[in-house]
Amino acid sequence: MKKITLFWFRRDLRTDDNTALFYALQQETAVLPLFIFDRNILDILEDRTDARVHFIHQKITELKAFFEQKGSSMLIKYGIPEEVYKDLMNEFDIQAVYTNRDYEPYAKTRDGQIEAMLKAKNIPLLSFKDQVIFEPGEILNGSGEFYKVFTPFSKNWLEKFKQTKTQPLSEPNWKNLANTHSLPDITLKEMGFEPSSIEIPSSIADQDIIRHYDETRNFPAQKGTTRLGIHLRFGTISVRKLALIASRLNDTYLNELIWREFYMMILAYNPQVVNKAFKPAYDQIPWRNNEQEFKAWCEGKTGYPIVDAGMRELNATGYMHNRVRMIVASFLTKHLLIDWRWGEAYFAKKLLDFELASNNGGWQWAAGTGTDAQPYFRVFNPDSQTEKFDKDLRYIKKWIPELGTNSYPKPIVDHKFARTRAIDTYKKALEQ
Structure with missing residues (x-):
C-alpha cells in the first residue's frame, strides 16, 4: 500500500494561506487532499437546489483541477465521515491526517470520533487554527x-x-503533493442535488x-x-x-x-445555546407561535414594507442586508411573539452565509435572550427604521413593486399594540 498523508478540507476551501495544508506539505510523506460531502449534513437539507451545496461542489471541482495541474489530484467522497475513513484506512497506508479546526458542536463530535478511529491505528490527527x-x-x-x-x-x-x-503564510511546497492520476469526480446529481440559479457574490474584498x-x-x-x-x-x-x-x-x-x-x-x-436561551430565564417566555403569522413573515406579506422587503430579498437571493436582518428578527420575536428558534431555523435554510454561531447569536440578540442582548423592552419600530435607513423607499420598492396598491396586505398587527403586548409578556415571564 502507498504511504500518504491526508489533508482533509472542510471549511477552508482554498489553497492560499491554508494553515493545515501548508504544514502538511512541509513534512516528508506525499500529501493527498481529501473532501467528504458529509451525508450527516446533506441528508437533512430539504431544498435539493440548495445554492450552498452547488457552491461547495463548484469550489471542490476548482480545487481538484488546481491539484491536477500540479501533477496530483483530490479524493472526493460522499458518505458518513467515519465510514469513509474506514475505507480509506484499508485503501492507503495513512501516515497522518492534517486538518483545520472547526468549533461547532457537530464538527467537534465528528472530529473526536475520527481521531479515536485513527488513534486506534496509530495514525495522528493533526489539527490547526485557520478559520x-x-x-x-x-x-x-x-x-x-x-x-x-x-x-x-x-x-x-x-x-x-x-x-x-x-x-498570512508563504507559498506551500507543492512538490510534496502525492503524484497520482486523476481521481473520480462526484456529481451533484449523484448526491440527489440540482444546480442552483442563485448568484454567489465575488470573493474579492x-x-x-x-x-x-x-x-x-x-x-x-x-x-x-x-x-x-x-x-x-x-x-x-x-x-x-x-x-x-x-x-x-x-x-x-x-x-x-x-x-x-x-x-x-x-x-x-455554551453548546446548549443551539436550542436554549443563553439566559435561562428567557426560556420561560410563552411564545404565541401563530403558524399563519409565521407563514406571512416567511413570505414577506406582513404589511410592514421594510420587513417584507427583507424577507423577499432573502427568499430570492439567499442574502439579506444586516440592518434589515435585525429589523425582521425583532419583528418576528417581539411584534408576533414567535419563538426565535423558528426564525433562526428559517434563516439557516435560506442564508448563503449561514453560520451557526453568528446566526444563533444574532437571533438571540434580537429576541433579548442572548449575551449582549438588546433589553427586552427595546422593540424596533419598522416605520422609524425605514425613515432612518430607507427614507426614499429605494430598497423597499425594489422588492415590493405592489406597494401602495390594494394587492399589498394591511399590517398583520398594530405596532403600538404589539410593542405593549411584547413588553408585558416578557416582563411577566421574567418575574416568575
Missing part, C-alpha cells in the same frame, strides 16, 4: 473565563491582534466598500457591504488577509470580524 484569528480559549478575562459581554472581549481581541502581528463601511453599512439600498459572508463561512478567503485589510482601512469592519469570533467563542463554551 479565526483567535480561537475559543485564546481570549479570556482576568479570571481565565470566557467573556459574556462583547465590548471587553473586543478590547482584549484588538490588543492581542496588535501584539501578535498576524501575517472590495477595499473601497471596506474603507467607507462605517458610513454605508446601514443603508440597504446602497452597495455598502462586502457580501463576503459565504466566503468566510466556507473558507474560500483567508480571514487573516481580510482582517489585515480591515485593520488598515476601517475599524467598524474589523469589529464585525470580532463579533464573528465572539459568537464562535460563545457557542464553543
Whole structure:
C-alpha cells in the first residue's frame, strides 16, 4: 500500500494561506487532499437546489483541477465521515491526517470520533487554527473565563491582534503533493442535488466598500457591504488577509470580524445555546407561535414594507442586508411573539452565509435572550427604521413593486399594540 498523508478540507476551501495544508506539505510523506460531502449534513437539507451545496461542489471541482495541474489530484467522497475513513484506512497506508479546526458542536463530535478511529491505528490527527484569528480559549478575562459581554472581549481581541502581528503564510511546497492520476469526480446529481440559479457574490474584498463601511453599512439600498459572508463561512478567503485589510482601512469592519469570533467563542463554551436561551430565564417566555403569522413573515406579506422587503430579498437571493436582518428578527420575536428558534431555523435554510454561531447569536440578540442582548423592552419600530435607513423607499420598492396598491396586505398587527403586548409578556415571564 502507498504511504500518504491526508489533508482533509472542510471549511477552508482554498489553497492560499491554508494553515493545515501548508504544514502538511512541509513534512516528508506525499500529501493527498481529501473532501467528504458529509451525508450527516446533506441528508437533512430539504431544498435539493440548495445554492450552498452547488457552491461547495463548484469550489471542490476548482480545487481538484488546481491539484491536477500540479501533477496530483483530490479524493472526493460522499458518505458518513467515519465510514469513509474506514475505507480509506484499508485503501492507503495513512501516515497522518492534517486538518483545520472547526468549533461547532457537530464538527467537534465528528472530529473526536475520527481521531479515536485513527488513534486506534496509530495514525495522528493533526489539527490547526485557520478559520479565526483567535480561537475559543485564546481570549479570556482576568479570571481565565470566557467573556459574556462583547465590548471587553473586543478590547482584549484588538490588543492581542496588535501584539501578535498576524501575517498570512508563504507559498506551500507543492512538490510534496502525492503524484497520482486523476481521481473520480462526484456529481451533484449523484448526491440527489440540482444546480442552483442563485448568484454567489465575488470573493474579492472590495477595499473601497471596506474603507467607507462605517458610513454605508446601514443603508440597504446602497452597495455598502462586502457580501463576503459565504466566503468566510466556507473558507474560500483567508480571514487573516481580510482582517489585515480591515485593520488598515476601517475599524467598524474589523469589529464585525470580532463579533464573528465572539459568537464562535460563545457557542464553543455554551453548546446548549443551539436550542436554549443563553439566559435561562428567557426560556420561560410563552411564545404565541401563530403558524399563519409565521407563514406571512416567511413570505414577506406582513404589511410592514421594510420587513417584507427583507424577507423577499432573502427568499430570492439567499442574502439579506444586516440592518434589515435585525429589523425582521425583532419583528418576528417581539411584534408576533414567535419563538426565535423558528426564525433562526428559517434563516439557516435560506442564508448563503449561514453560520451557526453568528446566526444563533444574532437571533438571540434580537429576541433579548442572548449575551449582549438588546433589553427586552427595546422593540424596533419598522416605520422609524425605514425613515432612518430607507427614507426614499429605494430598497423597499425594489422588492415590493405592489406597494401602495390594494394587492399589498394591511399590517398583520398594530405596532403600538404589539410593542405593549411584547413588553408585558416578557416582563411577566421574567418575574416568575
